Amino acid sequence: MRVLLRFEKGNEVKYISHLDMQRLFQRALRRAKLPCAYSQGFNPHLLISFAAALPVGVCSDAEFVEFQLTKFIHPLEVMKRLNEVMPKGVKILNAIEPEESFPNVGSVIALAEYAFTTKNGDDYSKALKDILAQEEITIEKKAKKGFALVNVRPMIHRLTQNGEVIKATLSCSNSENLRADKMAEILSCNGISVASIKRTSILICIDGFIKEPLGVNK
Amino acid sequence: MTLDDILLKVDKPARYVGGELNSHFKENAEVNFVFSYPDTYEMGMSHLGGKIIYHLLNSREDTFCQRAYAPWVDMEELMRKHNIPLFTLENKMPVKNADIWGFTLQYELSYTNILNMLSLAGVTIKSAERKEDEPLIVAGGPCANHAEMLADFVDCFLLGDGEESLMELIDVYKAWKASGKSRSELLEMLSQNEGFYVPSLYEHKVVDGKLTITPLKNAPKQVKRRVVVDFENTFCPTKLIVPTVEVVHDRIMLEIFRGCTRGCRFCQAGFLYRPIRERSVEKLKQIARESADSTGYDEISLTSLSSGDYSNLNQLISTLNCEFNEERMDISLPSLRIDSFNPDFVSTQMRKSSLTFAPEAGSQRMRNIINKNVSEEDLLKTVRGAYSAGYRAIKLYFMIGLPFETMEDIKGIADLARKCTEIYQEVFGNKKNMRITVSTSVFIPKPFTPFQWINQDSEESVKEKQRYLSDLIRQMRGVEYKYHDSTASKLEVACARGGREMCAVLYSAWKNGAKLDAWHEHFDIEAWQKAFAEHGLSMEEYASRVIDVDETLPWDTVDVGVTKEYYKRELAKAQREETTRDCRQGCTGCGMMNVCKKEVKS
Numbered sequence: 169m170r171v172l173l174r175f176e177k178g179n180e181v182k183y184i185s186h187l188d189m190q191r192l193f194q195r196a197l198r199r200a201k202l203p204c205a206y207s208q209g210f211n212p213h214l215l216i217s218f219a220a221a222l223p224v225g226v227c228s229d230a231e232f233v234e235f236q237l238t239k240f241i242h243p244l245e246v247m248k249r250l251n252e253v254m255p256k257g258v259k260i261l262n263a264i265e266p267e268e269s270f271p272n273v274g275s276v277i278a279l280a281e282y283a284f285t286t287k288n289g290d291d292y293s294k295a296l297k298d299i300l301a302q303e304e305i306t307i308e309k310k311a312k313k314g315f316a317l318v319n320v321r322p323m324i325h326r327l328t329q330n331g332e333v334i335k336a337t338l339s340c341s342n343s344e345n346l347r348a349d350k351m352a353e354i355l356s357c358n359g360i361s362v363a364s365i366k367r368t369s370i371l372i373c374i375d376g377f378i379k380e381p382l383g384v385n386k
Numbered sequence: 387m388t389l390d391d392i393l394l395k396v397d398k399p400a401r402y403v404g405g406e407l408n409s410h411f412k413e414n415a416e417v418n419f420v421f422s423y424p425d426t427y428e429m430g431m432s433h434l435g436g437k438i439i440y441h442l443l444n445s446r447e448d449t450f451c452q453r454a455y456a457p458w459v460d461m462e463e464l465m466r467k468h469n470i471p472l473f474t475l476e477n478k479m480p481v482k483n484a485d486i487w488g489f490t491l492q493y494e495l496s497y498t499n500i501l502n503m504l505s506l507a508g509v510t511i512k513s514a515e516r517k518e519d520e521p522l523i524v525a526g527g528p529c530a531n532h533a534e535m536l537a538d539f540v541d542c543f544l545l546g547d548g549e550e551s552l553m554e555l556i557d558v559y560k561a562w563k564a565s566g567k568s569r570s571e572l573l574e575m576l577s578q579n580e581g582f583y584v585p586s587l588y589e590h591k592v593v594d595g596k597l598t599i600t601p602l603k604n605a606p607k608q609v610k611r612r613v614v615v616d617f618e619n620t621f622c623p624t625k626l627i628v629p630t631v632e633v634v635h636d637r638i639m640l641e642i643f644r645g646c647t648r649g650c651r652f653c654q655a656g657f658l659y660r661p662i663r664e665r666s667v668e669k670l671k672q673i674a675r676e677s678a679d680s681t682g683y684d685e686i687s688l689t690s691l692s693s694g695d696y697s698n699l700n701q702l703i704s705t706l707n708c709e710f711n712e713e714r715m716d717i718s719l720p721s722l723r724i725d726s727f728n729p730d731f732v733s734t735q736m737r738k739s740s741l742t743f744a745p746e747a748g749s750q751r752m753r754n755i756i757n758k759n760v761s762e763e764d765l766l767k768t769v770r771g772a773y774s775a776g777y778r779a780i781k782l783y784f785m786i787g788l789p790f791e792t793m794e795d796i797k798g799i800a801d802l803a804r805k806c807t808e809i810y811q812e813v814f815g816n817k818k819n820m821r822i823t824v825s826t827s828v829f830i831p832k833p834f835t836p837f838q839w840i841n842q843d844s845e846e847s848v849k850e851k852q853r854y855l856s857d858l859i860r861q862m863r864g865v866e867y868k869y870h871d872s873t874a875s876k877l878e879v880a881c882a883r884g885g886r887e888m889c890a891v892l893y894s895a896w897k898n899g900a901k902l903d904a905w906h907e908h909f910d911i912e913a914w915q916k917a918f919a920e921h922g923l924s925m926e927e928y929a930s931r932v933i934d935v936d937e938t939l940p941w942d943t944v945d946v947g948v949t950k951e952y953y954k955r956e957l958a959k960a961q962r963e964e965t966t967r968d969c970r971q972g973c974t975g976c977g978m979m980n981v982c983k984k985e986v987k988s
Contacts (some may be wrong), residue, residue: 180403184630185400185631188631195407195628195682199680212714224399225393
C-alpha cells in the first residue's frame with residue numbers, strides 16, 4: 169500500500185541536508201516497526217521518495233514523502249507511530265493512502281510558497297514592486313558543466329508582504345525551479361535582509377489544475 | 387552576526403547544532419561536564435568510547451554531559467572572526483563554563499586540536515596558569531597512559547576503563563565543591579584515587595640524559611590503570627545518539643569483548659586492554675535488540691580488538707541472525723583474523739565488495755618476531771576460502787620497518803601476493819577481475835609494548851623498502867601496491883615516546899599553525915619541524931633512538947598491569963625469533979593474573 173505523508177521540518181533540524189533527511193526517515197521507519205516494502209534485486213533498497221529538496225537552513229511545513237507498506241495500516245496510525253519516534257523538529261502533519269492513479273508528488277510538483285521573515289519588519293512594498301517590474305532577473309545557477317546564467321523572473325509568480333513576512337510563490341518543477349535561498353539573495357540585492365525562511369506549501373499540477381497534494385489536519 | 391548567519395556559510399552546519407535523536411538535555415545539573423573528542427564531529431561520533439561516556443554520565447541525575455568537537459577550518463575562522471567561543475552541541479553553552487572538560491586521547495596527532503580547542507573556548511592553555519574558576523581539564527583513552535607531552539596542559543589523566551573511574555571523578559568533584567577547597571587541593575584529592583594521574587604532582591628531572599621522577603604531596607609512586615572486572619554487567623548504553631550527519635562509523639557497535647589474548651608484540655592495544663573480558667551471547671542479544679529498537683540502525687558491527695576470537699562466535703552470529711531475521715539487519719565482523727576466518731561468516735556480510743586480511747609481515751621469520759602467530763598456510767587457506775565464496779577483491783595489510791627486518795622479509799610480502807594470484811588462477815580458472823591490494827604502513831614503536839625501546843626505521847631505509855616492494859609488485863598484473871607517507875609516523879614516535887620537554891614543542895607547533903594533523907590535507911610538517919628546532923630538539927633523534935631497557939621511561943609512573951619484566955622478556959624472545967603462545971592456551975605471566983582470575987570466577 170502507498171502512504172503519502174506531509175511533514176514539518178522545524179528549526180531544530182533545518183541544517184540537516186536532503187540526503188541526511190532521507191537517512192533519518194529510513195531509521196525512523198525502522199524504529200516505528202512499519203512493514204516497509206523494499207525493491208527486488210541483489211541490493212534491495214527501501215522504496216521511498218521525497219519531493220522537492222529543501223536548501224539547508226530552510227524550515228518547512230510542506231515536506232512530502234511517499235513509501236510503501238507490505239500490509240495495510242491506516243495512514244493515521246502510520247502517522248501516529250512515526251511521530252512517537254521522531255527527533256525534535258520533525259513532525260508528521262497528515263497522512264493519506266493515495267489513489268492508485270495519483271501520481272508521485274515529485275513528478276507533478278509545480279509551485280512552492282515560502283515565507284521570508286525580514287530582519288527589521290520594514291514596509292518593503294516598493295522594493296517588491298520593483299522586483300516584479302523587472303523583465304529579467306539573471307542569476308548564476310549550477311549547470312551540468314560549471315555555472316549558467318538564467319533569467320528567473322518568470323519563476324517568481326507572486327510577491328507580497330504581510331507584516332514582517334514576505335510571501336513568495338516560486339516555480340518548483342523539475343524543469344523550472346527557483347530555490348528559496350536564491351530568492352533570499354534576490355531580496356537581499358534589493359535591500360531586504362531575510363532572517364529566516366519557511367516553505368509553507370507545495371502545489372502540484374494535474375491535468376492543468378493546480379492544487380495542494382494533501383492539506384494539513386487541524 | 388547570529389549563529390544562524392554563520393552556520394549558513396559553513397560546510398555541513400548540522401555538525402554544530404546537536405539535537406540528534408537520543409541526545410540529552412538537562413537544566414540545573416550540579417556538575418556540568420563537557421566531553422570532547424579532539425577532532426571533527428564525524429570522527430568523534432564514530433567513537434564507541436565517547437558514546438559510553440556520554441550516556442554513562444547522563445545516567446546520573448546530578449550531571450549533564452554535553453559534547454564539543456573540533457570545528458572544521460571554515461567554522462573556526464568565522465568563530466574567531468565574530469568572537470564566538472567554542473560551545474556545546476546540546477545547549478550552546480560556552481565550554482569555558484563547564485565544571486569538568488574531558489578529552490579522549492585516541493591518537494597523538496590530535497594533540498594540537500586540544501590546544502586549539504582550549505584556545506577557542508577561551509580556557510587558559512597551561513594547567514599551572516589556570517584560574518580557580520576555570521574547568522578542570524581531564525583526559526583519558528589509550529594515549530593517556532603515556533601523554534607526558536600533554537602534562538603541562540591536562541590537569542588529570544584517567545587511566546584505563548572509564549566506566550567506574552568517571553563516576554568517582556564526579557563524586558570527588560562534588561565533595562571538593564562542597565568543601566570550598568582550592569583547585570590545587572582538588573588535584574591532590576584526585577591523585578588519591580586509583581587510576582587518577584595528576585602530572586603536576588610528579589617532578590621530572592633530567593640530569594645527564596637520565597630521567598628521575600619524584601612524586602609530590604602523597605601522590606602514589608605509580609598510578610594503576612583501571613580495569614572493569616565485571617564487564618558483563620558494566621554500564622553499556624543502548625539508547626544511543628544517532629548522528630544526523632553521516633559519520634565514519636554509522637552503525638551499532640556491539641562490544642563483544644574487551645582485551646585480547648594474542649600478544650602481538652607491536653600492538654599497544656593488545657597490552658593496554660588486558661585481560662580479555664567477554665560478554666555472554668544472551669547479554670549481547672539483549673544489548674543488540676535494545677540498541678536496534680532505539681536507533682533504527684540497519685547494521686550491527688561486532689566490535690572488539692579481534693572479533694573472530696570470541697569464544698562463542700558461531701552461536702553469537704546465529705543468535706543474532708535469528709533475532710533480526712525479519713529486519714534486514716546487516717551483521718558484520720570488522721576485525722577478522724586470518725586464522726579465525728570462517729567462510730560461513732561471509733554470507734552474513736555479502737554486501738562488502740572486498741575482504742581485508744592483515745598478515746602484518748611477509749615472512750614467517752618476521753611474523754615470529756612480532757608474534758603474529760599466523761602461518762603462510764593459514765593465510766593461503768583463508769584466501770582460497772574467500773575466493774571460493776565468490777570474492778574477487780582482497781586487501782592485504784602489512785607493516786614495514788619492523789624490528790630486525792631485512793630485505794628478504796620485504797620480498798616475502800611480494801611472494802605472498804604472488805601466491806594469492808596463483809590461488810586465484812586455481813579457483814577461477816583465469817585471472818580476470820582479480821584485484822589484490824597490498825598496502826603497507828610504517829611500524830611505530832609504542833610505549834607499553836615489547837618494542838617500546840626499539841628505534842624506528844630511518845626514512846631512507848623505509849623509502850628504499852617501499853621502492854623495492856613497488857618494483858617487485860609492478861611485475862604482477864592485478865596486484866596493486868599502496869603505501870603511506872612515512873613523515874607523519876616519525877612525528878608519532880616523538881609524540882608517543884617523548885618526555886615532558888615535548889610539551890613546549892607541542893605548544894610551539896600549535897603556535898606555528900599545526901592543527902588537524904590527522905587530516906592529510908592539513909598536516910603541516912614544517913610547523914612541527916620549526917617547533918622542534920625552536921627547542922633544540924629533532925624529530926629524527928626521537929624516532930631513531932634506541933632506549934636502554936634499564937633507563938627510567940617518561941611513562942614509568944603509569945602501571946598498566948603488564949610488568950616491565952614481561953616486556954623485556956618478550957623483546958628478548960623477539961630477538962631470538964621465538965613466539966609466545968596465545969594466553970588462552972595457558973598463562974604467559976604478563977603480570978595481570980590476579981585480574982584474570984577474578985574475571986574467571988565472576
